[in-house]
Amino acid sequence: MTTPATAIKSEIRELIDLQIQVFGQSAPLTPFELEDCRRRTEKIKSLGQELDQLGITAIQLEEYRKVS
Numbered sequence: 001m002t003t004p005a006t007a008i009k010s011e012i013r014e015l016i017d018l019q020i021q022v023f024g025q026s027a028p029l030t031p032f033e034l035e036d037c038r039r040r041t042e043k044i045k046s047l048g049q050e051l052d053q054l055g056i057t058a059i060q061l062e063e064y065r066k067v068s
Contacts, residue, residue: 008051015040015047 022033029037031059 005051005054008047008054012047012051015044017029019044 019037022029022037
């Protein structure tokens with residue numbers, strides 16, 4: 001079973017791999033490719049924040065269980 005955190009990490013890796021491929025091209029980026037890179041960068045940031053929030057929530061739940 002895939003956890004939400006695992007799915008997010010996988011998506012982040014895929015986006016980063018795509019960024020590396022695009023920036024590794026020998027030809028200059030077109031305006032369309034550059035905009036796609038910007039969108040992927042924003043998606044990576046967003047997913048990273050979501051992953052952080054999942055981690056924070058997991059820590060809070062663990063602390064709550066210890067206190068209860």
